[in-house]
Structures are given as C-alpha cells and as structure tokens.
Amino acid sequence: MSKEIGITAKKNENFSEWYTQVVIKAELADYAPVKGLIVLRPYGYSIWESLKNSLDEKLKNTGHQNGFLPILIPESLLSKESKHFAGFNPEVFWVTHSGNSELGDKLALRPTSETLAYSMYSKWIKSWRDLPLKINFWNTALRAEIKATKPFLRTSEFLWQEGHTVHATKEEAEQEVMLILEIYKKTVEEELAIPVITGKKTEKEKFVGAVYTTTMEAIMPDGKALQMGTSHFLGQNFSKPFDVKFLDKENVEKFAWQTSWGVSWRLIGALIMVHGDDKGLVLPPRVAPIQVVIVPIYYSESDKEQVIKKSKEIEDTLSKKKIRVHIDTRDEFTPGYKFHDWEMKGVPLRIEIGPKDLAKDKMVLVRRDSQKKTDLSFDNIEIGIESMLNEIQQSLFEKAKNLLAEKTKDVLDFEKFKSELEKGLFLNSPWCGDQKCEEKIEETTGADIRVLPFDSKKSDAPCIICKKPSKEMAIFGRGY
C-alpha cells in the first residue's frame, strides 16, 4: 500500500489529523455537502448497527419499547420549559417555508424531544395503570454547531437514541436513571471495550431542565475527556409545564416523575481514538463489521485453486458459528497490500493461508491489536478463532483500563493541578461544592468538572481553589 493510501499522520504527533484520516480512509464516514454534516458509509454504519442492536436488546429486556417522533417541533412547544429553551435556542435549525409559502409558525428541527414527547404523554397518561411509560426513540438530533466540527464528535446532525420515561413515584424514576446508566456502562465496556467513570454532573454542567444529570466519562489518548452518555432525572420539571399527570390508586391527581437519557454516535468517535494506532483503526471484535479476514496467498494457478478452496471451507465453518468473515480474493492486489488495507480498516484477526500452510494442515493468525502471529491447525479452527476473538476483545479493554488508570491522578494542590493538566489527565481533586470555584478553575485552566464519581470518598483535604473544607472529590479535565 502506498503512503498516500495508508494513514500518513502519527497518532501521538498529530492526533487530530490522524483521527480525520482514519475516519475517511477506513471508509467509516465522509463529509456531506453541508458544513458540519457527515455521511456514514456502510463500514461505519455497521458499527452503529452492532452498538444499536446490543443496546436495544438490553432496553427491551428491561421493559422499554421503541416509538417514533416527527422531527418538526413548533416554536411554541419548544419554548414551554424556559431554561430548556434558552439552552437549546442558539443552535436550533428553523424551518420557515414549505415550497414557496411561508409557514405561519416556524418549526424547529428537534435538538432533543422532551417537549414533543411530553406533550404527547400528557394525552396518553390517564391513571396509574398507564405507568410506568418507558419509550425509546432511535433517531437523529440537530444542533447547529458553531465550533469546528469533527466526524462523530461534533456534527450538526447526529445519530442517537433518546429515552423518555414517566413514573408514578420519585423513587422509581431515580431507579430508572441509574438502571439506564448501568446499561450504558455495560454496553460501552463490553461492546466497545472502553472503561468509563460514572457519577453525577455538577449543577453547572447538568442537562438544561433536569433536576440532576448522571454521566459516564472516558479519557481519550490525547488527554481530553469525552462524555459518553447521560441519564437525567427530570423530577417534575417537565411534568408540570407539560401537564403530565395521572390519577393514583386513591383517585388523586398527581404530577408524574420523569427521566430522559441518550447516547450518540460519538461513541464511535471514542472507539476510534481509544483503540486506533498508526496503521489505522483497531476494532473490538464485538462491533467489527468484519471480524476475521482471510487472505489467500499463492503464486501459481494450481496453488491458487487449492488455497481458495481451503479458504472457502474456513469461511463456511466460521460463518456457521456466526463469525463475520470475509475472504479477500481480489486478484489485482498483492497479499502485502491486502494486509495493510485490512489493518487500516481495523479487522481484529487475519488468517493467512499459503501452499506451505496447506501442506502442514494449518493457517497463520495475525492479531490486529498486538500484531502477534500464531499458527492454528485446521482441526482447531472453531474453538481457536472464537477464543482468539474473545482474547482480543478482553485485551483491548485491559489496555484501555490501563490508559484510564495512568491518566487519572489525585491532585490536592492548585499549582500542581495546572502543571499536571498540561500532561492531559483526569485530575481527581477536592472541591467545596461552590460553583464559583468550579468557574474559577474553568476560567484559569480550561478544565471543567467532568463528573462527581459515585464511588468517590470524602476527602480531608481542603477545596483545591478556595481552601475551605471540601465536600467531595471531583474529576476535572478538558473536554471535547
């Protein structure tokens, strides 16, 4: 493969350029004609489908159902919860015309669907019998980005799911918030092999309109934090303006308790950054569109026939075990070119078979993550490949856990905080709970509080800014 076709930027030299090259050259996505929008190519969309299927199954198993909401929301509805509207208004796309006619009311392209969903819920919910109502929507949201956009990480339209639930009691709604966060964490850790820190957002960072927001945060190799998904406790903040009420068992009318939550294709961005290397993408087997690629190697026509025949047998065996396998029979490329091509595309495992391997009844396995080569005899193919794929998945997760551990540091002193931050770290530091200290850190260093971890211990150390007694430890970082 020529230099020009492969990835030319180094991950640890020019991270941003490396990222963009991987997205484009591995054919995950491409830029759409409108600035800030991207198109997903089949290879990228397949990763989203795997992630979606995994999450969808978990949501259905916990009593959630899917629905559909239209993309257009009248301005009057979007503005009904004032803080929420103020938060989203600057980035709303507005439809003002249909054909050549001007519309009476302008219509927003959904930046998120709380307002629309709850105006419907208030019609559907009459009594406790209709609760809980737990509906999820797989769709896209649109938020006009002013900052520099980046595929998957910051785009003006993004694929996501948004869940919206209604409960009879505060307790049940809060349990839902936590259940979802657990499902998200499990999905991201098991499918994408990316470890996350879960906890609460501060008042300043919470979702506009929520009582509180829970979050999962990950760290990227460039030291920047990435919010991987959020689950919000809305309390009665929306049920009151949107009139989401129910008759309880005693026939008393009450306002309901609500939650909303979402993850987006930003997770694909995280996947690329966390696992990729200078050769390109490295995909965890669970979400890889192709898990195993077979590259037949031959130099004569008679070899070719034998090698291809065996390759097809192997493909057949693996397909039957539901392993996603592909044989690269392209005649116009050399084996070496093919190796690099599939490495760039991050296929977890490569099988090489040549005439010499055939003679010994074995094939060569090459792991994408470690580049390690091993032989596998044809007899052991079924168990051998499957266990190798599991090993790769596990090994990527371990490596990512090490990255997170290395890049998370306890810091008690503000001078130290500033110098450590330059290294690109999550800083675990004591905080008094005052928003002024949070703002001061952001102004002076560009770091914000990413998460107040659930498992954080109370610290005896004083607040890193004001030196007053601290309330809790907070994870600070500079974010995407």
Next chain:
Amino acid sequence: MSKEIGITAKKNENFSEWYTQVVIKAELADYAPVKGLIVLRPYGYSIWESLKNSLDEKLKNTGHQNGFLPILIPESLLSKESKHFAGFNPEVFWVTHSGNSELGDKLALRPTSETLAYSMYSKWIKSWRDLPLKINFWNTALRAEIKATKPFLRTSEFLWQEGHTVHATKEEAEQEVMLILEIYKKTVEEELAIPVITGKKTEKEKFVGAVYTTTMEAIMPDGKALQMGTSHFLGQNFSKPFDVKFLDKENVEKFAWQTSWGVSWRLIGALIMVHGDDKGLVLPPRVAPIQVVIVPIYYSESDKEQVIKKSKEIEDTLSKKKIRVHIDTRDEFTPGYKFHDWEMKGVPLRIEIGPKDLAKDKMVLVRRDSQKKTDLSFDNIEIGIESMLNEIQQSLFEKAKNLLAEKTKDVLDFEKFKSELEKGLFLNSPWCGDQKCEEKIEETTGADIRVLPFDSKKSDAPCIICKKPSKEMAIFGRGY
C-alpha cells in the same frame, strides 16, 4: 368495553372515520402538534420494526448494506437534476435560519436522497472494482402535504427506506430493479398478507428523473388503489449530472447505471385497511407485536392462583418457541372487557383459561380473524399454537387475494368503465399507449393508470378511449 372506548364507526359505512378510529384507539399512532405529522406509539412502531427486520434481512442477503445520510440538502444540489427538482420543489420544507442567524444557502429537508447520495457516490466510485455499490438508508423523508393528511397514508414526514445502487452495466441495473420489486412483493405478501399486482408505471406516473418505474399496487376494501412500493431504473439520468463515473476493465471512463427504490410506513396503512373489521385491527401473526394473548378467567382467589399459574406456564412454553405472548392479569377489568380490548388491538389469537378448562387439561383458543373457538389440550400446546398462527396468516392472505380478484374486472367499453369504476374496482382495460388517452380518462373519471402489469396479455380490443389499436392492457383505478 363501552361503546365510546371501542370502534364506533362501521368499516363499510364510514370507511374513513373507521380507519382513523382504529389508528388512534388501537394505539398505533397519534397526531403530532404540527398538522400533517404523526407520532408512532410503541404498538404501531413494533409493526414497523417487524416489517423492517424482515426486509432488512432480505436486502442484506442479497448484498445490500445500510448507510446514513443527513437530512439537510443544499438547494443547489437538489436542483441539479431539473425534472427531479421541479417534481419535488412545491413540497420541500426549507431551513433558512440556525439560532437567530440567517443561513447563506437555504437547506432542504430531504424529500428523497438521490441528489445527496449521488454527489457522495461520485467521490467514492473510481473504478469497476467499486461496483456494484448497493446502499440502503432507513430514514424519514419530508414532503409538505397540501391535501388532507391521513395517518400512514399521507403525512408530511414518513418512515421509509430508500435504496440507491450503482452498476457497471445497464443489464445489471435493470436486474437490480426487478430483484428489489420481487423482494418487496415477497415481503408484503408473506409478512402483511396483502397480494399485489406488479408492473410498470406509465411515463406520466413514473418517478421524476427515472427512465422507468416499476410498482406494486394493491386494492383497498373501499375500492381505492394503493401504491405499495416502487423500484426505479434511473439509467444514466443522474449519473451524468452528478458525475457518477468509473474506469472499466479496459481503463475507459464510463457513466454508471443506477437504481433507486423505496417502501414506507404506508404499508401499515394498507395492513389496517385490508384486514381490519368493525371490532378494530386484525393483525397477521408475522407482524403482530403480540401474537397470542392469554386471558385468565376466575371468580375466586383459589381459582385465580391455579389459573394464573397455568397461564404463566403456557406463556413460558410459548416464549421459548419465540412466540410473542402476553398475559393480561389486570385485576380491574372483566374478562369480557379484555376480550374486546385485545380484539380492537388485533391480536391474532386469544387463549382463555378458566377453572373448568383446567379440570379438563385444556384451554380455549379464539381466532381474531374468524372468531372461531376451538379447544386445545395442554399436551398439544407447542405445535397447536404455532400451526394455528400459520393458519391465520395463510387465511388472511387468501381472503385478501379473494378481495383483489373480486375487485379486478376486465372492461373493454368506456361507458361500462365509468359505471364499474363507481363500484370501486381495478379496471383492466385496453390502452393505445398515448398519454392523451390516459389524461382524458383521468379528467373524466378521476381514475389513472395504476400499473401496466408484467403478466398482461396483448389484447385485440381497441383502446378504451380512442378506439385505435391497443398496445397493452392497463390497470386503471382511483388512488389514495
């Protein structure tokens, strides 16, 4: 169930009101705040998911992959193929602002994605190695409806899939058009139990920008025709303006050959109309969100315990066979209320179990379609339920085939044509092929040519309008 809660309109007295009541009361969909838009409730969305999964599997098995396109298309791109733009322009929603700023170029909400997809394809396709390119997109399209809207049948935003393929030769592209139409027909007939007539659209009725359009048409119980899906041969009509070119094996640059095709949630509308009755929805088992509902019947606490226990055993057995089953254990409703409720929602099969049944080791099965009751012994449950569901599926299809046969009539004379049309029929009549005759029929009767069936025989009879020799038989009807 009180009259007010059930369906109050009769299907053969006030078809339109009956249809709307079924949609709303069976909780398939509801009206959104913006006129012409609907929300899909989980019960309705689940039908779409079944349909989607079935079609998606067939498309993947024939080498298609999914992708994602953003919803915003710049005006300059949309207008690049002039006939296409002229066709869609009057119904395009335009985004003119983001936040408080006016956009430089106004952006269309996709009415269909040919223009956007092909501007991308022209970047991706370099040589014959990149062909065929067969990508499908599950998304929504937006077309501002001026006529009266109706859930599923005519809405300003609708769920659909749009496939867009590129081929090296005309022959291959034309084969793709037919392959897709076959897949559509199979899906609609096998999953939705609705028979269709396949064939070509006339020049007048074809997709704007296509060389020709193939279609599948069905007839509804009110005698109106419904277009169920279309597959277009685009020839090089788009590849030329959008520069979709490739180097062939001889290294000669050529314009590619293209197809596009789609089906929408309109199919759910057809499902409701074709199978429903005065009690409400009647769902074919293959797409029913709940295939079997168990209604336990008891009048004492001791009976209750026994009956519920057995019901749960049955639920367990059926769930393991991947049958979608639900027990209605609501204490606040009578069995009679529950029967009507699930009948309105179209659940194909009801199981009733009371203490007397328990004593005889059997349950009562009630078919939604025929209302026929039969006993089934507990021993035969696994095979019994499954074969009953298959029988219902088949029987709905047979009934719908009879409807189509009854409502399709050969007519050679124009006076007869006019009187038969008033009965609500598909009229199979000779046509000379001249667009003037086609237009004249539409002006005088409101009927258009729905389809030129593939299997139509050449007729000796003269054109029904001009009396000149006919070219072929055409199916005329009044459409939705």
